[in-house]
Amino acid sequence: MNDLSRNYINGQWVDWSGDTLDVHEAGTGEVIARVPSSGREEMEQAIAAADRAFESWSESTLEQRIKVLEQLHAGLKERSGEIAETICREVGMPIKLATAIQAGLPATITKSYLKLLPDFAFSEQSGTSEVQYAPVGVVGCITPWNYPLHQVILKIVPAIAAGCTVVLKPSEIAPQSAYILAEILDGTDLPKGVFNLVCGLGQTVGDTLIKHPDVRMVSFTGSTRTGNLIAHAAADDFKRIALEMGGKSASVVLPDADLGAAVKGTVNNCLLNSGQTCTALTRLLVPADQHDEACELAAAAVAKMTPGNPLEETTRLGPLASAQQRDRVFDYIRLGIEEGATLVAGGPEAPEGCDQGYFVKATVFGNVKPDSRIAQEEIFGPVLSIIPYQDEADAIRIANGTEYGLSGAVWSADQDKAKKVASKLRTGQVTVNGGAFNPQAPFGGFGHSGIGREFGKWGLEEFLEVRSLQL
Numbered sequence: 208m209n210d211l212s213r214n215y216i217n218g219q220w221v222d223w224s225g226d227t228l229d230v231h232e233a234g235t236g237e238v239i240a241r242v243p244s245s246g247r248e249e250m251e252q253a254i255a256a257a258d259r260a261f262e263s264w265s266e267s268t269l270e271q272r273i274k275v276l277e278q279l280h281a282g283l284k285e286r287s288g289e290i291a292e293t294i295c296r297e298v299g300m301p302i303k304l305a306t307a308i309q310a311g312l313p314a315t316i317t318k319s320y321l322k323l324l325p326d327f328a329f330s331e332q333s334g335t336s337e338v339q340y341a342p343v344g345v346v347g348c349i350t351p352w353n354y355p356l357h358q359v360i361l362k363i364v365p366a367i368a369a370g371c372t373v374v375l376k377p378s379e380i381a382p383q384s385a386y387i388l389a390e391i392l393d394g395t396d397l398p399k400g401v402f403n404l405v406c407g408l409g410q411t412v413g414d415t416l417i418k419h420p421d422v423r424m425v426s427f428t429g430s431t432r433t434g435n436l437i438a439h440a441a442a443d444d445f446k447r448i449a450l451e452m453g454g455k456s457a458s459v460v461l462p463d464a465d466l467g468a469a470v471k472g473t474v475n476n477c478l479l480n481s482g483q484t485c486t487a488l489t490r491l492l493v494p495a496d497q498h499d500e501a502c503e504l505a506a507a508a509v510a511k512m513t514p515g516n517p518l519e520e521t522t523r524l525g526p527l528a529s530a531q532q533r534d535r536v537f538d539y540i541r542l543g544i545e546e547g548a549t550l551v552a553g554g555p556e557a558p559e560g561c562d563q564g565y566f567v568k569a570t571v572f573g574n575v576k577p578d579s580r581i582a583q584e585e586i587f588g589p590v591l592s593i594i595p596y597q598d599e600a601d602a603i604r605i606a607n608g609t610e611y612g613l614s615g616a617v618w619s620a621d622q623d624k625a626k627k628v629a630s631k632l633r634t635g636q637v638t639v640n641g642g643a644f645n646p647q648a649p650f651g652g653f654g655h656s657g658i659g660r661e662f663g664k665w666g667l668e669e670f671l672e673v674r675s676l677q678l
Contacts, residue, residue: 209240211382214249214406215389217256218399221249228379228408233299233526234517234564242382245407250374250415253403257345257372258421260400265342265370269324272368275397276321279364282391283314290384292518294355297381299525299565300480301517308480309384312646313360316662319646320364323664329671335678340671342370343447344423347416349409349437350385351429352378352528353483353587359385361661362426363402369670374403374422376413380529382406409433420444424670427451428485431585431611431655438658449659449669451485451651453585454613457606458488459628460501461599461619466493469618470501472641474508474591476616478569481525482589483532485656486614486636490575490582492602495595502573502593506552509569509591514558524558526565527588533565536588540570543581548572548592577605585611599628607633612653614638635660 209230212223223243230240243249283290291310295302300309330339348362355378363373377385389404405412417425417440424447427437431452441448458473460466476488493501517525527533540555553570567588575582575592582592596602606615616638619625629637635652651660659669 208238209383211240211242211386211406214243214245214253215393215402215404216249216253217403218393223249228406230297230380230382231529232296232564233528234296236530236564239296240383242379242406245405245412247411247415250376250405250407250412251419253374253405254345254416254419254421256400257374257403260398261342261345261372264372264398264401267370269329271396272370273321273324275395276317276324276364276368278395279391280314280317280321282394283310283317286387286391287311287314290356290387293383293387294381295517295525297383298352298355298480298483298528299517301519301522301525303520304479305517309354309356312354312357315646316357316360317364319663320368320667323667324368327664327667333675337676337678339674339676340668341674343670343672344371345421346371346373346670347419347422347425348373348375349413349416349425349427349429350375350377352380353480353485355381356384356388358428359388361666365667366426366670367397367401369667371424371670372401374405374416376405376407376409376416379406379408417441417446418443422446424448426669434657449661451657451659451661452655453611454485454487454652454656455490455583455585455609455611456486456488456614456616456634457490457492457632458616459492459602459606459618459632460494460497461602461617461624461628462494462497463620464618465620466497466501467504468641470504471508472618473616474505477591478509478512478524478589481527481567482536483528483587488614488616489586489591490606491591491593492596492605493593495597498573498593498595502549502551502571505571505591505593509552509571512569514561514566514569524569524589526561527567528565530565532587533567536567536586536590539581539584539586539588540590543572543575543579543590543592546576546579546581548576548579548581549574551593553589577608583609603628603631610655613656
């Protein structure tokens with residue numbers, strides 16, 4: 208078992224002797240690590256350290272910031288195998304995918320900012336004025352468990368690049384990769400206090416972080432419910448907020464599309480990380496006369512998603528990250544049956560041979576009503592709802608008919624037609640005919656899915672204030 212009874216504050220590890228929180232292995236349910244259940248005092252110390260460090264770091268040169276990010280990138284690459292296995296065990300993503308995504312994306316994102324920074328204009332001329340982009344200040348980062356290091360990197364790399372200082376509260380469900388990150392940063396030229404890590408519960412350390420007057424921005428990824436609480440708390444002293452929250456994304460299959468390719472692509476997306484993905488395509492919208500065929504294709508696709516130990520190379524569907532999340536998904540599957548949807552595949556139980564850990568069968572519902580709860584609420588598990596529609600206008604209405612707007616997809620034999628429909632979806636990003644993920648494009652949501660954008664220059668701008676000098 209990994210004993211991580213410490214926080215990283217002001218450039219040093221601070222031992223913790225108080226209560227701890229258990230970290231469980233998703234595939235077995237066993238305790239694999241313990242982390243601090245820190246209190247307000249530890250968080251206040253970290254915020255004070257970040258506040259002291261801000262003045263000098265905000266005036267650091269671009270060359271200094273780039274050097275630190277280069278060192279970080281090298282460390283992420285060097286420890287990628289350890290990162291992948293750690294997150295695989297915590298979250299349940301199969302090791303093959305965890306290597307490419309959970310360990311690969313953080314390094315990719317860091318490198319993308321190394322390419323972007325030399326050409327980013329931190330000042331520009333507008334008529335007779337000089338427009339300057341200044342760092343916001345101390346940034347509080349609160350991150351989730353589903354992509355634990357990736358979501359941290361999306362915040363701290365552009366924040367540090369902007370000249371901000373950071374206090375991170377990682378998820379207590381999957382915190383170990385944040386400790387690896389702190390170890391890497393401890394070996395770089397980053398001045399003490401610029402990055403701080405405090406582990407604990409949201410109601411204590413998280414509450415302190417979002418309400419502290421010296422924290423000028425909160426960047427949060429997680430549930431819409433928590434994002435709502437953060438937005439209200441931040442409003443009291445006009446903190447800047449960046450919120451990336453839930454989704455209930457629709458995959459719209461137009462009548463002329465290759466139905467087989469569309470269903471396969473949607474299922475693969477829906478089941479990525481066992482559905483523990485905010486952008487998951489969890490609603491498959493198909494023409495009514497293609498509904499039954501779509502159900503057959505989806506059932507065949509999920510049957511190929513081999514469940515099992517996520518540390519095995521052959522596993523395609525791992526467990527969920529916690530018992531609480533597993534039970535929540537079981538409840539939603541039972542709800543879908545009660546609501547009258549057709550259970551095409553799966554059900555509210557673990558796959559055969561997967562009695563240990565937090566496994567859920569890949570589940571497909573057909574004949575789902577657009578206003579049913581399983582079609583409206585984020586389940587965050589391997590559950591796909593297939594919804595028939597009457598015509599294109601009906602499909603767009605259904606796709607836009609939730610409070611969310613994070614992602615989506617459109618499939619058509621006519622690329623221009625697909626783009627036209629995609630432009631009508633009230634969502635932050637749309638995949639057209641299976642287009643590849645682009646880490647340089649802006650990422651974020653409409654409506655209850657969020658405020659602000661991550662990735663690329665848009666992610667950097669979130670951490671900058673605009674000041675004009677009238678000359």
